[in-house]
Structures are given as C-alpha cells and as structure tokens.
Amino acid sequence: MKQRRKSSTLGGLALAASVVCIAAALLPVAAYAASEGTDTTTASVAVLRYCHVTYSGGDVTFEMDDDDFECGHIDSPDHGDVNWITNCQPWEIRITRSEWQREEGGCEEWNDRDIHLTVNHGNEGALPGQQEWINVDTIQTEPPWMVGNTTGSGTRTYLDWKVLDIGWEDGKDGHGHHHNHRGDHYGPPPEGHYSCTVTFTIEYTGPQ
C-alpha cells in the first residue's frame, strides 16, 4: 500500500509540472502595432487698420518780388511729393496748416487770413482739369485733397503751392477798394517773414 502511494506521488508531480509548462506557453503576449503621430496648431492674426502718409520735399519758401505784388499771388511749383499707404477703404487725405507766425517785421496788425495758401494735386504734366487747387486752412476744408477706395500705396509728385491775396487783386470794386478772391477787404500783410507748418493726414472714412 505504501509503495503504491509513493509511486502515485511521483507520477502526480510530473504531471503537474507539464501542466504548468503548457499553461506558460499559452500566456497571451501583447503586440504593439506601428503608429505615426500627428498634432496640430491653429494660427490667427488680427490686422489693424493702418493709414500712413508722408510728404517729402522739404520746406516751401516763397520769395516775393514786385511782380508778385502786381499779380497778387506767388507760386512755388513742383515742390514736394506725397506718398501714402493704407489697408483701409475708403480713405481720404486732407491738408491743414498752423496759423502764420510773423518772425520779422514791425508791430502792424495783420490777419492770418491775409496769407491764403493753396496747393494742387501735383503730378507734373497733369491736365488742367486735374490741377484743382485746394485751400490749406487752419481747419479742415472741403473737399479733401485726395479720396480713394483702394488699399496699398500711392503717390502724387511735383505739388504746386501758391499764396494768394498778397498784393493787388484784380477784384477792385468801383470804389477802388481792393478785394481778395473771397470778397474780403483785407489788404496784403505787412512786411515781414511769415511761416507756418502744413500737415497731411490720411483717415479711414468707412464704417467703424
């Protein structure tokens, strides 16, 4: 009886070992599949409205002589270029000036409006119809110097400047009074050196 018991024990161990081996061989093994990684990002840009205008050509100086007094005005032709760039539409360019400052001369009173500055649209060789003269005043006047509806850059060259009402106008009335072209009774300004600053501005004129 004991012998049979021992024999059966040995056989049982051997069987258990083989079962373990078989079980181990059957364990599932993880397999990794091939992959290609991707990731994305988004870009955004907020472009502001931008308008920029520059004038090149330096100071404009009017050197008057007797002939200028006779005809009542003095010209400074082909003097200066205007360049602008904008991403707005529509837009307009206006020109204003500061009040005339008298730097030399006596104490006579005079009126800022006595020196009437004008400018045209420039571009040498432009047709007469394109040579419209614009008042350059201390406040914005109509019409604007330039209006546009296209983005990008632009230029006007060879601007012509003119000062009016500095001498005897053609508008004498029957009483011998001298009038300027606006019908005012101002006479020419007193002797002296006058200067002012001219400013070009470009503005977007569309909906806000």
Place this chain on the structure above:
Amino acid sequence: MKHRIIALGLAAALGGCLALLLPAPALADDDERSEPEFSMDIDSIMFVHLDRHELAFNPSANDVLSGRTPPQQLKATVSSNTDWVLSIAGSSPKWDGPWDKPVGDILWRIAGEGSYAQLASTAAEVQRGSPAKDLDISLDFAIALDMAHDLAGTYRYESVVFQVSAQ
C-alpha cells in the same frame, strides 16, 4: 511472511529513492518541452506633442510696415523607438479672412536658426533623428504681412499639421 513484507517494503522504498536519484528518462519528440520560448513583436512607435495649439498674432502698425510680425515660439516633443522624421504642412492653401491670404504667409524655422521658410500644403521636413524619448524641438513662427493686400480684420488658419513618421 512478516519478514517478506518488510523486505518488499524496503525494496520499494529503495526503488523509489533510486527513482528520485536517477536522471529523468529522455522525452520523446512529442513530449512537452521543459524550456518554453517567449516571443513578442514590437513595431515602430512614435508620437509628437505640441505645447501650444493656438498661435495668435497682433501686429502693430510698425509690424505691418515692416512686413512681418514678431516671432512666437512653439515646442514639439517627439518620442520614437525607431529612426524618425518630423514634418510640417498646412491643411489648406488659404487663410480664412478678409482676403485669400496664402498659406505661404506663415513663416517657420528652427528656433533662432537662419532664415524663415514658407509653410506649404505639402509636407516639409523639420528634423530627423534616431530613437529618442521626449525630444524637444522648438520652432519660431511669424506671419508675413502685406499692406497692399492685408485688409484690416482677423485672419485664421486652421490647421498647421506636425507629423512624425519612420524614416
């Protein structure tokens, strides 16, 4: 009788011990193997992660005049168990915005290195390398601006795609 039984028992015990001490008999070909073999297939694994998923540019007037926004930096982190290549591409040829701003207005380069390249709808190689874990690659992005075309407004480009793949 008693002595015979005892002798038989001792013999059996000795036989059992001998059986324990004797080497195991050779297994037949179809018997179980005593040294099981483990096997596993691992394919190429790679991924890329970006630290930013939104690049917002707000150019000043001077930036517009200069033709380009200041750069912004983005970091791509690559992990791969095989030789890899990182590429970049745009998802569409145009931006969404006031006009058809081209994808090429998105400029990129390895951070601080050299000149910018224009993003395209086709993939361009950013960098390649050998197996790596969490390798950081920083890139500069800028947006080209053109006063003549870039009307005021907000433009959006979705998406810039980074992809890592096996060489």
